[in-house]
Structure formats: C-alpha cells, structure tokens
Amino acid sequence: MELEKVRHVLEKCARCGQCRARCPTIDANDEGVPGWEVFSPRGRMQVAKGLLEGVIRPTRAALDGLFTCFYCNQCVETCPSLANVTDVVIAARKHLVEGGCAPASILQAHETITGSKNMFGLDQDDRIELWSGDVSDLVEAHVGKHAPLLYFVGCQASFKGGLANIPVRMVQILDKLGEDFTLLGEDEVCCGNPMELTGGPDEGLKELAEANVNKIAELGVRRVIFTCPGCYRVFKEVYPRLLGKGLPFSCAMASEYLAEKIRSKDIDLKPIQLPGKVVYHDPCELGRHMGVYDEPREVLRAIPGVDLVEFKHNKEDCNCCGMGGGAAMYDAKVSDFQARAKASDIAEVDACSVITHCPACFQGIEKACGVLNARGAGVEVLDLVEVVARALGIE
Amino acid sequence: MVPEEVIKELEAAVGAGNLSTDDAMLYVYGFDVSDVTGKPDIVVRPGTVEEVAGCVKVCAKHKLPVIPRGAGSGATGGAVAPTGGVVVDLTRMNKILELDLANLQVAVQPGVVIDQLNQALKPHKFCYPVIPGSDKMATMGGVIANDASGMRAFKYGTAKDYVLGATFVMPDGSVVPFGCKALKNVAGLDLLRLFAGSEGTLGIMAEFRVKVLPLPPSRGVLVAYFEDLETAGKAVINTYQAGIVPSAVEIMEKSALEVVNKYRPQAGVKVAEAMLLFELEGDLDFVESQARSIGYVLDALAVGDRQFSADPAEAERLWSARSAVGAATSVLEEGHNRVYEGEDICVPLTEIPRTLRKLRELRDKYRLGTVIFGHISIGSLHPAITIRKSDERDWKAMKELAAEIHAWALSVGGTVTGEHGIGVARKEYMAIMHPGAYEVMKRIKRALDPDNIMNPGKIF
Ligand SMILES: Cc1cc2nc3c(=O)[nH]c(=O)nc-3n(C[C@H](O)[C@H](O)[C@H](O)COP(=O)(O)OP(=O)(O)OC[C@H]3O[C@@H](n4cnc5c(N)ncnc54)[C@H](O)[C@@H]3O)c2cc1C
Ligand code: SF4
Ligand code: SF4
Numbered sequence: 001m002e003l004e005k006v007r008h009v010l011e012k013c014a015r016c017g018q019c020r021a022r023c024p025t026i027d028a029n030d031e032g033v034p035g036w037e038v039f040s041p042r043g044r045m046q047v048a049k050g051l052l053e054g055v056i057r058p059t060r061a062a063l064d065g066l067f068t069c070f071y072c073n074q075c076v077e078t079c080p081s082l083a084n085v086t087d088v089v090i091a092a093r094k095h096l097v098e099g100g101c102a103p104a105s106i107l108q109a110h111e112t113i114t115g116s117k118n119m120f121g122l123d124q125d126d127r128i129e130l131w132s133g134d135v136s137d138l139v140e141a142h143v144g145k146h147a148p149l150l151y152f153v154g155c156q157a158s159f160k161g162g163l164a165n166i167p168v169r170m171v172q173i174l175d176k177l178g179e180d181f182t183l184l185g186e187d188e189v190c191c192g193n194p195m196e197l198t199g200g201p202d203e204g205l206k207e208l209a210e211a212n213v214n215k216i217a218e219l220g221v222r223r224v225i226f227t228c229p230g231c232y233r234v235f236k237e238v239y240p241r242l243l244g245k246g247l248p249f250s251c252a253m254a255s256e257y258l259a260e261k262i263r264s265k266d267i268d269l270k271p272i273q274l275p276g277k278v279v280y281h282d283p284c285e286l287g288r289h290m291g292v293y294d295e296p297r298e299v300l301r302a303i304p305g306v307d308l309v310e311f312k313h314n315k316e317d318c319n320c321c322g323m324g325g326g327a328a329m330y331d332a333k334v335s336d337f338q339a340r341a342k343a344s345d346i347a348e349v350d351a352c353s354v355i356t357h358c359p360a361c362f363q364g365i366e367k368a369c370g371v372l373n374a375r376g377a378g379v380e381v382l383d384l385v386e387v388v389a390r391a392l393g394i395e
Numbered sequence: 396m397v398p399e400e401v402i403k404e405l406e407a408a409v410g411a412g413n414l415s416t417d418d419a420m421l422y423v424y425g426f427d428v429s430d431v432t433g434k435p436d437i438v439v440r441p442g443t444v445e446e447v448a449g450c451v452k453v454c455a456k457h458k459l460p461v462i463p464r465g466a467g468s469g470a471t472g473g474a475v476a477p478t479g480g481v482v483v484d485l486t487r488m489n490k491i492l493e494l495d496l497a498n499l500q501v502a503v504q505p506g507v508v509i510d511q512l513n514q515a516l517k518p519h520k521f522c523y524p525v526i527p528g529s530d531k532m533a534t535m536g537g538v539i540a541n542d543a544s545g546m547r548a549f550k551y552g553t554a555k556d557y558v559l560g561a562t563f564v565m566p567d568g569s570v571v572p573f574g575c576k577a578l579k580n581v582a583g584l585d586l587l588r589l590f591a592g593s594e595g596t597l598g599i600m601a602e603f604r605v606k607v608l609p610l611p612p613s614r615g616v617l618v619a620y621f622e623d624l625e626t627a628g629k630a631v632i633n634t635y636q637a638g639i640v641p642s643a644v645e646i647m648e649k650s651a652l653e654v655v656n657k658y659r660p661q662a663g664v665k666v667a668e669a670m671l672l673f674e675l676e677g678d679l680d681f682v683e684s685q686a687r688s689i690g691y692v693l694d695a696l697a698v699g700d701r702q703f704s705a706d707p708a709e710a711e712r713l714w715s716a717r718s719a720v721g722a723a724t725s726v727l728e729e730g731h732n733r734v735y736e737g738e739d740i741c742v743p744l745t746e747i748p749r750t751l752r753k754l755r756e757l758r759d760k761y762r763l764g765t766v767i768f769g770h771i772s773i774g775s776l777h778p779a780i781t782i783r784k785s786d787e788r789d790w791k792a793m794k795e796l797a798a799e800i801h802a803w804a805l806s807v808g809g810t811v812t813g814e815h816g817i818g819v820a821r822k823e824y825m826a827i828m829h830p831g832a833y834e835v836m837k838r839i840k841r842a843l844d845p846d847n848i849m850n851p852g853k854i855f
Contacts, residue, residue: 062419
C-alpha cells in the first residue's frame with residue numbers, strides 16, 4: 001500500500017504549521033484562494049494520515065486538497081522536521097487511484113497517456129510535424145539516427161503549437177554548435193511525468209520508461225538533453241527506481257549543457273537587444289526538486305546585452321507559476337489564482353522579459369504576463385533557449 | 396450530528412462557501428501541534444466581525460461549543476475540538492486595517508500573521524516586537540489569545556503588553572469594543588489583559604489595535620562558549636547587573652550544539668557544555684559598546700571563547716546555529732521525531748544551571764533523545780523530546796518524562812508554561828499552580844460564559 005511506504009514521513013511531521021507560510025495554495029492573502037486547512041501542506045499530510053489509518057473517506061475536500069498541490073516543494077524547503085510533503089501527496093494520490101477513488105479527470109488523463117503515448121491523446125505521427133515547420137528538413141535529417149547526443153522534446157513542446165519555438169530553437173542550437181545529435185521522433189513517448197505526479201500506476205509508467213530508454217539506448221546515445229524539467233526529473237530520478245537500474249546515458253537540462261559550452265569556450269554568444277531588464281523564473285521541478293539554479297543564470301549572464309535581475313522571491317524561494325503538479329488537470333482555477341500571484345511578483349521587478357526554462361512554466365508565466373499586459377505593462381515571456389538562439393544569430 | 400437547522404443558520408451567518416461539514420475537512424481541523432485531538436462538527440470561516448458575531452449567536456442559541464482558531468500552531472490543543480462543536484477559523488480575516496505610525500499603532504484583523512505584519516512595517520522602519528518562533532505562521536489572534544512571546548520577551552515583554560484595543564465577540568454573540576488610541580489607559584478594569592492569554596475561553600477577539608515600535612537600526616550577535624553550566628547562568632545575571640539589556644540571550648546546551656554540528660556543519664558551532672547567543676540592538680555605536688561591556692562580564696568569568704559581529708551577514712551566520720535547532724532535532728536519531736510535551740517550562744534565572752542539569756539527568760533516565768535550548772534571558776527552556784511515534788513504550792516514557800520536567804519546574808518556583816499556554820495539555824496543573832486563584836478564574840469564566848460554550852475543556 002502506497003501510503004504505508006510514507007508512514008515514516010508522516011511521523012516526521014510535528015504539525016507545526018510552518019509550511020503554511022510559503023504554500024501557494026493556502027496563501028489566503030490572494031483574493032479567491034481557498035484558505036481552508038486542507039489546502040495547506042500540513043492539511044494534505046493530515047488527509048494522507050487519515051486515509052492511511054482508515055479514519056476518513058476520500059471526500060470532496062480530501063480530493064480537493066490532494067489534487068490541487070502544485071508539487072512546488074516550497075513546503076519541503078520550509079519544513080523544520082525535514083518531512084518530504086510532496087512524497088506524501090504523490091503517495092496519497094496513488095492510493096486514491098489504486099482504490100478507484102481518484103477524480104475522473106485524472107483517471108481519464110492516465111488512460112489517454114497509456115493509450116496514446118502522449119498526454120494530449122494526439123496521434124504520435126504528429127510528434128514532429130506539429131512543431132518542426134520551417135526546420136522540418138533539419139529535424140528529419142536527425143530523427144532516428146545513431147548519435148552520441150539526443151534531444152528529448154517532451155509532450156508539451158511537441159504538441160502545443162504555442163511552445164513550438166522551444167524545440168525549434170533547441171534543434172537549431174545543436175545544429176549551430178555542430179553537434180552530432182538525434183531525436184526519437186514518433187518513437188518518443190510521454191516521459192510519464194503527468195502520470196507520476198497524479199498517482200498513475202507504476203506498471204504504466206514502467207512501460208513508458210522502457211519504451212524511451214530502450215529506444216535511446218538502441219541509438220547509441222550517451223547523453224540526453226532536455227528543455228522540460230518535468231521530463232528531466234522523471235528520467236533522472238524516477239526511471240532508475242522503476243527500472244531497478246541506472247540509465248545507460250547521462251541527462252542534462254539544456255542550460256547545464258550550454259553552461260558547459262560557455263565554460264569550455266565552445267560557444268560564441270553575440271550581443272542581443274531586449275526591450276529592458278530580464279528576470280529568470282526558477283521552475284519548481286528544476287530548482288527545488290533538482291537543485292539546478294546556477295546554470296540558467298550563468299548562461300543568461302554570458303550573453304552580452306542581457307541585464308539579469310532577480311525576483312524578490314527567487315531560487316529556493318521562487319514562487320510557483322501555478323502550472324505544476326497536475327493541479328490544473330484537476331482544477332484550472334487554482335492555476336489561474338496562482339498566475340495572478342505570480343503576476344504580482346513580476347510587477348514588483350523592473351523587467352520587460354521573464355525568462356523561464358520549462359514549457360509548463362512558459363504557459364503559467366504567459367498567463368501571469370497576460371494579467372499584467374491587460375493593465376498595459378508590456379512584459380514578454382521567453383524560454384532560455386530562445387534567448388540563447390538569438391545570441392547565436394539564429395533567426 | 397449537528398441538526399440541519401444549525402447548519403442552515405450558520406450558513407446564513409457566513410455564507411455557504413465558508414462553512415464545511417466535509418468529513419476529511421473536519422478531521423484536518425481536529426489537530427494542532429500537540430497530541431490533543433478533537434474533530435469539530437462544523438468549520439466556519441467568517442470574513443467580518445459581524446459574521447463572527449453571527450456564528451457565535453447561532454452557537455449560543457443551540458449551546459454548541461465555539462472553538463476559535465488561528466493557524467493551529469498552538470502546542471496545547473487549544474484550537475481543536477475535543478467535545479465537538481464549531482471551529483471558527485479566523486484566517487480569512489487577514490487584513491491590516493490601518494497603519495497609524497505617527498501614533499505608534501496599527502489596526503489588524505485577527506488572522507494577520509505576525510510576519511505579514513512585520514513585512515508590512517519594515518519599509519516604514521517599524522516592527523511588532525512580539526516575535527514567537529512561530530511568527531511565520533502564527534496569527535495575531537492566536538498570539539494575543541495565548542499571550543505569546545518569544546526570545547525577545549525579556550526586553551520587549553509579551554503580547555498583552557502591546558494591545559491597545561480589541562473588539563470582543565462575547566459568548567452570547569454581542570460585540571464589545573474596548574480600548575482607545577492612547578498609549579496609556581487605566582480607565583476601569585483592564586479587559587485586554589483579561590482576554591490576552593484567555594486562550595479563546597472568554598470570547599473571540601475579532602479586531603485589534605496594537606502598539607508597534609521603531610525598528611532598531613542595527614543588530615549585533617555575540618556568541619560565547621562555556622565549559623560549565625553555572626558560569627553560563629552567571630553570565631546572564633552578571634550581564635543584567637552590569638546594566639546591559641540585550642534583546643535576546645539564547646542558550647544552546649551541549650545536546651543542541653552536537654546536533655546542530657551534525658546537521659549544519661557550516662554554522663561552525665563548537666561543542667561545549669553550553670553556548671550563549673546575545674543579541675544586541677540599537678545604533679551601531681551602542682551595539683558595539685554593549686558588546687564590549689558583555690566582553691568585560693565574560694572576562695571576569697574567564698570565558699575567552701567568543702565571537703561578535705555587527706555585520707548583518709556575519710551576525711546572521713552566528714545566529715544561524717540557533718535557527719537550525721528545530722530542523723537539527725529531526726536528525727538527532729533516525730526514526731525519532733519531535734513531540735511537543737514538557738517543552739515550555741520557565742524557571743527563575745538562578746535555577747537555570749540546576750534545571751539544565753536536571754533535564755540532562757531525566758533525559759538519560761528515560762533514554763529519549765532530547766535537545767535542550769531556550770530563552771535563558773527570561774528563564775524559558777524548551778527541551779525538545781524525540782520519540783519513535785509508532786512505539787507505545789516511547790509514548791509512555793515521554794509522558795512520564797514530561798511530567799517529571801513539569802514537577803521540577805514547579806519545585807524550583809517556576810511554571811509548566813512560559814509561553815505556549817495551558818489548553819487541554821497542561822490543564823491538570825492549573826489547580827496545583829493556582830490553589831485558590833483557579834477558583835477565581837472559574838468564577839470569571841462562569842460569569843462571562845454561563846453555558847460554557849467558549850472553547851470548553853481548555854484551561855478550565
Ligand atoms: C515551531 C513553533 C515555535 C513556537 N514558538 C513560540 C514562541 O516562541 N513563543 C510562544 O509564545 N509560542 C510559540 N509557539 C506556540 C504557538 O505558535 C503560539 O501559541 C501562537 O500564539 C499560536 O498562534 P495560532 O495563530 O497558531 O493560534 P492557534 O493555535 O490557532 O490558537 C491558539 C489559541 O488561541 C485561541 N485563539 C486563536 N485565535 C483567537 C482569537 N482571534 N480570539 C480568541 N481566541 C483565539 C485558540 O482557541 C487557541 O486556544 C510555537 C509553536 C511552534 C509550532
Ligand atoms: S510538514 Fe513540516 S512544516 Fe509542515 S506541519 Fe509538518 S513538520 Fe511542520
Ligand atoms: S508542493 Fe507546493 S502546493 Fe503542494 S503542498 Fe507543498 S507548498 Fe503547497
């Protein structure tokens with residue numbers, strides 16, 4: 001039983017409530033945010049405890065509490081008892097899925113991923129087509145070839161037209177840097193991140209992991225590059241557990257890869273012009289979950305013309321954009337509330353561009369900028385690889 | 396089960412979206428930091444004084460228990476519902492209503508978090524100096540209802556010392572404003588001092604006017620290591636006798652130093668019998684001259700091992716050892732976790748060395764990992780006991796250990812609670828600590844709340 005596995009974490013919790021302070025879903029300061037105790041990390045821990053001990057049923061409030069968590073890890077960062085709240089949230093979600101009590105939207109999402117091999121239920125044949133556009137020849141030339149380096153695109157960037165610029169620019173960067181690289185094309189399957197976060201069964205996840213890892217290994221790949229921290233985290237942290245062995249290749253976020261190039265002076269970044277200062281938003285899964293804070297900043301600082309400023313809450317303390325943890329799959333409203341909170345953060349800094357390094361955050365920040373731009377602010381959102389591409393003269 | 400009629404009436408008072416009878420929701424509201432539990436029948440989240448009063452009126456009519464609740468960071472079961480009833484969650488009322496800094500005061504709703512208030516005051520160079528260790532989550536309502544304080548209590552006092560006015564919602568639902576904007580007021584009985592520390596047993600405080608102070612311009616931290624506990628105790632008393640009033644003096648006993656060393660080696664803590672941290676505030680010259688004076692006190696006691704800094708980053712680094720104690724306690728022993736019992740004694744200053752030794756002795760007797768630290772400036776000690784929560788024997792031993800700690804505190808003229816309060820957890824000590832006076836308190840309670848609906852089972 002999933003919850004039994006986290007009993008020791010539940011026991012760590014002293015119920016001190018300190019995690020209330022930074023959890024975005026209990027932050028009752030923002031108009032409209034729920035504020036009930038079940039929306040706090042401590043509340044979620046208690047719901048899990050109640051379910052484990054069989055003293056509560058999976059009521060509406062239990063589901064609301066557990067499925068609105070953004071997996072942002074602010075609670076874990078704050079907890080003086082070192083209790084990993086998000087491990088408990090995931091275990092509780094799994095417990096509900098196993099017991100057939102999870103929300104219909106979540107079960108449907110699991111079915112879609114298992115059936116279509118992507119989170120949108122779209123045709124796998126469209127994995128490349130939907131984004132490659134002007135660079136389709138370049139992409140076709142690389143798909144499925146044997147190469148030491150592979151770019152794992154991920155479902156969001158593959159299928160959501162508005163994010164197409166991320167994979168386009170990444171592929172152009174790799175080409176410009178003369179890398180011998182490959183892509184999985186229609187053989188790429190969902191990494192499993194949305195399923196893992198929402199309590200999907202291990203068997204389904206393992207199937208996805210095996211499909212990706214085996215195919216990548218077949219191509220003789222030694223290193224996989226990601227532009228999505230969700231895929232990156234699942235490959236690095238979840239796959240080895242599911243498969244019971246280490247991966248036959250290493251994993252790096254695009255920023256880690258680019259920072260290495262900068263350090264070894266293998267990249268020539270030209271000055272670029274941006275409308276004003278830029279601020280970097282730390283994606284939760286990349287920062288608090290994987291500890292990658294410095295490389296994205298190192299890359300941005302290396303680009304002449306980029307004037308980088310910081311949010312008041314940054315790095316370990318960066319506020320979530322509201323797109324994490326599969327919460328939006330359960331209740332889009334909580335994401336919208338959080339986008340508004342993020343908009344206040346953006347309004348506080350004197351920046352014209354918000355740079356992020358995650359396709360999900362891109363959408364969350366876009367929402368937040370939308371809130372500000374409706375008031376005439378004029379803030380744009382960019383992915384880190386888009387900025388690097390400009391500095392490499394890629395148009 | 397509460398009759399449907401009551402739910403309808405409460406819904407009419409707060410709005411349907413602000414009431415819950417969901418089983419999981421009620422379960423979650425059945426806890427605070429202590430091990431006292433109690434699931435309410437209903438939780439309401441009023442947004443205005445009128446809504447609070449409306450809810451209390453419904454409860455008074457139906458003689459239902461009313462349990463005021465802030466952040467639920469209390470350590471005594473004060474905010475839970477052992478006899479069922481209606482939990483009134485006040486965290487929706489979290490607005491700072493007025494900053495009247497020329498008159499050194501602010502008006503706030505009860506759900507404002509202490510840190511939220513201090514963040515709002517900081518740009519104006521003001522502060523609310525009642526800063527408990529729980530300031531990031533504890534609410535104004537909870538802090539005043541518990542007469543909370545913290546490590547700066549020696550210099551700044553406790554929550555009651557800062558309340559200038561409050562709006563009381565009495566047990567019959569009537570709304571009684573009290574106090575004024577003057578910084579001094581001795582007109583009649585001081586109901587503010589009666590309600591502060593009453594732990595929600597006399598009524599709900601639904602609005603406050605509190606005094607704030609100018610933020611000191613600089614801060615210095617002096618750390619000193621001691622090879623015997625007596626000298627550490629003497630250092631504090633001699634500091635006061637030398638005319639120095641530090642804003643805080645904290646003690647970390649050997650167990651705390653060891654565990655912080657293990658958890659955060661970069662804090663650079665040495666292991667000694669005890670470490671004292673003196674915090675000094677004021678303009679830089681004053682901070683430095685106070686540090687020098689403490690230096691003379693320490694010289695006279697032949698305590699050479701010390702460090703001082705008034706540089707903000709370095710002072711913070713020195714203080715970081717103290718900030719790390721909570722988390723460090725979690726790594727004391729694998730599988731052992733902290734419980735809040737016997738955690739809040741306060742003893743006369745001269746009894747501190749003996750008390751520290753007693754705590755060590757008791758820890759060894761019961762073989763339960765215990766980290767000892769506290770606000771030595773005012774005699775508050777916080778032994779943090781850790782147990783294996785799934786082991787009944789540990790629970791039993793812990794209860795006995797806590798009882799012995801309490802008995803010791805009383806035997807040296809101290810109290811079982813310096814800050815955290817009585818609630819349910821320490822109720823048994825009321826008659827022991829206040830023979831006679833407890834009866835007077837009961838009479839006051841009965842006079843104001845004849846049906847005993849306000850937070851029943853707490854204190855009384
Ligand atoms: C890690 C940690 C550190 C702590 N450090 C300190 C410390 O340094 N000093 C200290 O004094 N305490 C400390 N505490 C204890 C606790 O935080 C305080 O007692 C705090 O005042 C409780 O505030 P709360 O908002 O959480 O109140 P709750 O726990 O929700 O309620 C506490 C009591 O107040 C009553 N109450 C709440 N709001 C109202 C209201 N508006 N009107 C009437 N009654 C009300 C409740 O019924 C209950 O009896 C600490 C606790 C923890 C977990
Ligand atoms: S999860 Fe950690 S911070 Fe939150 S209540 Fe539990 S112990 Fe406190
Ligand atoms: S992960 Fe984020 S949203 Fe979820 S409980 Fe923790 S702080 Fe709250």
